[in-house]
Amino acid sequence: MDTKIVIIDENNINQNIINQAGTVIKQGGLVAFPTETVYGLGANALDKIAVEKIFKAKGRPQDNPLIVHVADLNIESLVKEIPFIAKKIMKKYWPGPITLIFDKSDLIPSTTSAGLDTVGIRMPSNIVARKLIEAAGTPIAAPSANISGRPSPTDVESCIEDLSGKIEYILGGDKSTVGLESTIVDCTCTPLCILRPGAITIEMLREIDEHIYIDKNIMSNPKNDFKPKAPGMKYRHYAPKSPVKIICGNLEKTVAKINEIVQTNMGNKKIGIIATDETKNKYPYGTVISLGSRNKPNDVARNLFEVLRSFDDVDVDLILSEAFEEKGIGVAIMNRLKKSAGFDIIKV
Numbered sequence: 001m002d003t004k005i006v007i008i009d010e011n012n013i014n015q016n017i018i019n020q021a022g023t024v025i026k027q028g029g030l031v032a033f034p035t036e037t038v039y040g041l042g043a044n045a046l047d048k049i050a051v052e053k054i055f056k057a058k059g060r061p062q063d064n065p066l067i068v069h070v071a072d073l074n075i076e077s078l079v080k081e082i083p084f085i086a087k088k089i090m091k092k093y094w095p096g097p098i099t100l101i102f103d104k105s106d107l108i109p110s111t112t113s114a115g116l117d118t119v120g121i122r123m124p125s126n127i128v129a130r131k132l133i134e135a136a137g138t139p140i141a142a143p144s145a146n147i148s149g150r151p152s153p154t155d156v157e158s159c160i161e162d163l164s165g166k167i168e169y170i171l172g173g174d175k176s177t178v179g180l181e182s183t184i185v186d187c188t189c190t191p192l193c194i195l196r197p198g199a200i201t202i203e204m205l206r207e208i209d210e211h212i213y214i215d216k217n218i219m220s221n222p223k224n225d226f227k228p229k230a231p232g233m234k235y236r237h238y239a240p241k242s243p244v245k246i247i248c249g250n251l252e253k254t255v256a257k258i259n260e261i262v263q264t265n266m267g268n269k270k271i272g273i274i275a276t277d278e279t280k281n282k283y284p285y286g287t288v289i290s291l292g293s294r295n296k297p298n299d300v301a302r303n304l305f306e307v308l309r310s311f312d313d314v315d316v317d318l319i320l321s322e323a324f325e326e327k328g329i330g331v332a333i334m335n336r337l338k339k340s341a342g343f344d345i346i347k348v
């Protein structure tokens, strides 16, 4: 398939381009598009045949439901009811990087919800995303625009790498500002439950529901009889081609341990190191890439998937990564990093 690739200026939006991409969605085609979290791979959420194409293009397991993206707060027709507490979250954090799970209405085909009675809905803050949804005239189902299992794309180049030739249209914009997928909150239960951590943190959500908690199955190893409430969280994910190992603990000891592993393997293994600005000069050997400063965890989040992907372009046999404190957005950073490492963690 020929994929049309068009780059749009997010600060000076050309409505003709938006309309063109919107028409592709209307006609049942697939469009990759920017959002503030990661790039999405969109189809008409209400068109079963169109949605099936997403699963095929990504190689996505059939039991993994899609998030439905909307351009405004009027979601009544898509859900059975909007609990009062969900309304409060929508008012405070929409548009933005948070998906809410509701009981679905019959308008949502079971292909979109992967057979579940619930649906995840998100109103993105990215203006190109919202204009695209408006132009399509329908809610857009969109998983991250990567081949299943790979790190999510945070720029147009990564979408092109994964999906060129497989979909009708790639609408490119700026690099995603958040860089990690949306927080997912199950609003069908009391108290609310976080199914996937993201930039809207548990600390922020506790201002609305002081009892909200994180599904305990998502920060632990899937091998331990793991059944997360978000089906997608059980799959191996975010993985570069080479295995990743996380070194976790005191920073000085972490640096020493990484250097020790690099030196032990010298001559037989090429090693990549995921470092930070504070430590990057402390590794004399190995291919070192920094995620940014530890004092700017939002930068670390924004760069994480790009750095994981960039190791596919350098020849390494093993990637060693520093760890981050699990507070604020650090919870989401460590969730993605642990999954990319298949929970292979060395404590120091």
Ligand code: TXA
Pocket (backbone or CB within 6 Å): 035, 037, 038, 039, 040, 041, 064, 065, 066, 067, 099, 101, 113, 116, 118, 119, 120, 122, 142, 143, 144, 145, 180, 181, 182, 184, 195, 229, 230, 231, 232, 233
């Ligand atoms: O930030 C995001 O959410 C991005 C952008 C494109 O909006 N989308 C995204 O979609 O991350 P995806 O498909 O890569 O991840 C969706 C996650 C999966 O883990 C899936 O299992 C879960 O959301 N999910 C979707 N609908 C659900 C539902 N009804 N109940 C539980 N989990 C659900």
Ligand code: MG
Pocket (backbone or CB within 6 Å): 143, 144, 152
């Ligand atoms: Mg994904």
